[in-house]
Amino acid sequence: MTARTMSLRLQLFVLIVTPLLVASVLLGFWRFNVAQTTAEALFDRGLLAAALAISRDVEISEGDALSPRTRDLISDAGGGEVFYHVTGPGGIYVTGYAYPPAQSNPVQDAPPQYTFASYRGEEVRVLRMSETTTIGNLTGATVVTVWQRMSDRSAFAAALARRAAALIAALMATLVVVVWFGVELGLRPLKGLQDAIQKRSPNDLSRIQRPVPAEVSGIVETLNRLFGQVERNIQAHQAFISDAAHQLRNPASALLSLAETLPDVQDPQERGKRQQELIRAARKSARLAEQLLSMERLRYGEQGLDTPFELNDLAQTVCADLGPEVLRRDLAFIFEPCAQDLPVRGDPVLMGEAVGNLIDNALRHGGASLGRISVSTGLRDGKALLSVSDDGCGLRPEASERAFQRFGQLSPSDGSGLGLAIVKEVVTAHGGSVSVDQVAQGTRLTLTLPLAQNAEEPATGA
Structure with a gap:
């Protein structure tokens, strides 16, 4: 109490x-x-x-x-x-x-x-x-x-x-009486402001236009700024829920259709084909659900972004986890770590998912010409770099704004459109940035992160 x-x-x-x-x-x-x-x-x-x-x-x-x-x-x-x-x-x-x-x-x-x-x-x-x-x-x-x-x-x-x-x-x-009632009169605008706010409905987040004394104008401006932030947050959340519901509807319908038709299939070969389709649809739905949960974690879980970890080790672990999938598709997979240590602070789980999303993006959108995926780390201007490049169909830098939007896709694919959006939000939450580099062939995406301590090694790699 x-x-x-x-x-x-x-x-x-x-x-x-x-x-x-x-x-x-x-x-x-x-x-x-x-x-x-x-x-x-x-x-x-x-x-x-x-x-x-x-x-x-x-x-x-x-x-x-x-x-x-x-x-x-x-x-x-x-x-x-x-x-x-x-x-x-x-x-x-x-x-x-x-x-x-x-x-x-x-x-x-x-x-x-x-x-x-x-x-x-x-x-x-x-x-x-x-x-x-x-x-x-x-x-x-x-x-x-x-x-x-x-x-x-x-x-x-x-x-x-x-x-x-x-x-x-x-x-x-006389002074006591005058001060007591004078203070009440002086605070009357605050009570009027309180009454005006209390009369608002929960859905009314518009700016407070009520005239107030100069001493209270700072509080009103802060409230208006907070109302604006809350309104934008609610709108973004509602838009995200709407988009997520739309994106989840198709995989859920596909899963349901495949599951309903599977018992009626008697041909073993056709049954096996339907089972593989069901497995792929389930994986896609699970992947989409994981990405949606990651987006929500980024929105409400920024307090845990202070764990020290080594970027070289993190990149090597992610490459080792995704290596079998890349090699299964008969692609060259290269990892080139930086010679210097790259200590950073943040959430290694989220950062690992961001790196994995970059590799997954190359797999899904590299196209038929995709033959190589390369992951490299480096150090430049006192900041850690991590790049994922491929020799696929390529992503132009001028199209990066659309590519990093939620559910934004430049061409039809089996992706959810959340991978690069998650990458951008993860890196931004860690105080870094992500960019699409201009390369002669394919695509190269580079993450830039601040080091956990000041290091002045010579520029290398990436």
Whole structure:
């Protein structure tokens, strides 16, 4: 049972939303830090404004009291309580809270100084500033100390961060919804293409004409190319079946007629003649069936074309098998192997049948003038060669196209018309070629095959 994969819509959604979620988390941390920094700056400025206002009121009132405006400023500063303590010349307490946070380094006419301290068990932010003032008949340094709880600042920063987080969350939720439905809209042409293909009948292999986005056009072109290949393959297969049925009908009818008449023949001589005819018809039918099976094997069995074998040895074996048949017809039969080894890769059974078909073609179509059949191997331009020649009636190179077609025959004969077609398909499947050579007399067919390894021997034979 195969594992189910995520839908394309979900994959795109995850790929788009995941980086956005990561970016939103990073943005949230950044906004939190910015909120803290902003709160620190705002509260520090609020402390400074309160300290300046207090210093001014102390100087104007000569230490008596703070103005109502200053009191309102202190009470509303940054949304948190502000504490203050003021001492006049000589360190005399003037106003504010009696016990300020401990002061490590007294300030004298120094710019405002910010520090952290502890006040009543809580961490506070402290601002101290000193100015020379005159209160009554005393002139000296007036020290203003203001402080604020850090918890108030943290609460303010957290409120800012929560607002920013809420805004980011709302934006992310909006983006998630937009991306989810946007991906669905973007994939709608694919679903339309799927529906159009599903509605086709099994016999409809025509090109897909439906307009699709540019990103999908490559898939559609590949499908159209595949449809074309399948259609051509089916047509070729149907044509082959039709031709094969036509070719098998005559031998089958002949076998049936001979078999039906044989029991009625009483004359021993005539009976023997009919038996020989029956044997020849059976052999022809068997040969035709073997060739048809070979054609189908070539069509569907190309995965086994990687066995190493020696072409000289293969040719010698085929010649040894067919030699008795050639010699029985009182013909000269010559085999001339190449002096060098000819290692090739492929299917030795199919290649042996191809060589046998070349020899059989010479036997069947050589005509009355046929007196010699020669098989030779050679090496030229780094490729192995195998030639079968005869001195018969001859095959012109310009007629080779018809000769290599299935069931193609140049003249009436007892052949099936499949021999040379099988040769061509076998050699093509092995990465080679077959040609009809121009010779002075007879016919010479040459197979050219790539060597299994690079060999640079001098050109010889064939």
